[in-house]
Amino acid sequence: MNPESSPFRPGQPVPSEFFVGRVDEIERLRGMVRASARGRFKIGFVSGERGIGKSSLAYFVRLLSEQESKLAACHVFLGGVRDLKEMLRRTFERLLKESVDKPWHGKIKSFFGDRVRKVGLFGITLELKLNDSDLSSIADDFVSAIVGLCDKLTDRSSILLILDDINGLATSDVFANWLKSMVDEISTSQKHVPLCILVVGLEERRQELVARPPSLARVFELTDITPWSDEEVIEFYRRSFEAGNAEIADDDLAILVRYTGGMPVLAHEIGDAVWRSAQSPKIAQGAITAGIVSAAEVIGRKLLEPQVFSAIRSERYRSILRKMADEPQTMRFRRSELAARLSDAEQKVLDNFLRRMKGLGALDVDPEV
Incomplete structure (x- = not known):
């Protein structure tokens, strides 16, 4: 069928209409956002293995929270960022850009004053020109900066910052100590700080982060994302194919469940490959087989080839x-x-092989065995 009409989104955040499961996790995170709207500072860590849907979950919680209450929110991806100041610059610039076409845009633009400028070659966009002195001031007195911004955004109940992909920052002593100092300042000052920060990353990154000051471990409210159940995988496939006006048999759904392994990243790759292999809206078993084989090749090139094959000589x-x-x-x-x-x-080399594969993130120990 036409690839352009595929309801699946490999490598992209899941549209809200296709989000399934995670009810407890969603409610826990929404509760944190609600608490921040009452002036209680909240900071959480959303963890889970690669491809489990951490970013999609955070994105979904943000959408629900924006519909539920008036908040200023941004989701910033920090891949490659290793410096606290660069993290702050990207975060506030993302918040500024997210405000465009929203009621609070004028107020946040006014807050940053002459540090905002319009740029663009193929359309106008905004850029936040914070110099090193500005960033140092924000880093040193972040709480006051946030409180000042909240005071400016009088029609917003709170601020939600989603800090995603913190691989580089997880090994930064400066970032870890800054987080701990910020939390300590808020807790001892008794200030009303309507701010919720959600850090998103692998569990290994959280462990690296809290190892810097071990006391940082108690700071985060933890939300661990686990694989989908078989029922949730079925719900995802059924809802997705129905959205594309396609029909798939229950027996074929069971086959897809087996190869998905509860992983959203695999579900989107497999679903998209099956869609492309199908000749009609009634998905034939031949399309299921062809799609699984095609998805295996795509997943191998995307995930295994750079991560495993090139490292295994x-x-x-x-x-x-x-x-x-x-x-x-x-x-x-x-x-x-x-x-x-x-x-x-x-x-003779099996144990070394298994250690190597675990180090590459391709294997993990099953806690149920």
Whole structure:
């Protein structure tokens, strides 16, 4: 069918109409935003493995919160940022840009004064020109800056800042100590600070961050995103295909569930590949098979090739990988069962191989085994 009409969005935030599950997590995060609207500062960490839908969840919570109450919000992606000042610059610039076409735009523009300028070659956009002295002042007195901004935004109940993809900042002592100092200042001053900060990242990044000042661990309200249940995967596929006016049999849905493994990133890749393989709105089983094979190739190029294949040079390691691929029906395996299918030479390097794969993020220990 026409790829342009596909309801699936590989690599993009999930449209709100296709969001499924996560009810408890959504309500927990919305509760934090509501509390901030009452003047209570809140800071949370949304964690989960790659492809689990952390960014989509934060985006969805933001949409719901904006519909529910008047708040000023922004979602800033900080990939590659390692410096506190650059984080602050990007965050406030994102907040400024998010305000365009919204009732509070004039007030936030007035707050930054002559630091705002219009730029653009293919259309006008706004740029926040904060010099090093400005950024140092904001970093040193962030709480006062936020309170001053809130006072300016008189028609907004609170500010929501979503700090996403903090890989670079997680190893920054400056960032970690700044977070801890900010929280301590707010808690000891008894100030009303209508601010909610949601940090989004891998659990490993949170562990790296809280290792800097260990006392930072108690600061965050934690929300861990787990894989979808089989029922939630079925709901996602059914809702998505129905949105595209397509029909899929229950038996075929069960096949898609098996290969999805509860991972939203895989669900979108597989669903999109099946859509492209289908010849009519009634999805045939042949399209299911072709779509799964096509999705496997795409996922391999996107995720495994740069992350795993380029890092695995050993022929014995690659041979173990090929033998693992001979059992594609499950997302889990036991070491003893895998070892039984390996040669003596491969068994000698198996433990090193497993450590290497875990280090690359391609494997994880199943906590239920």
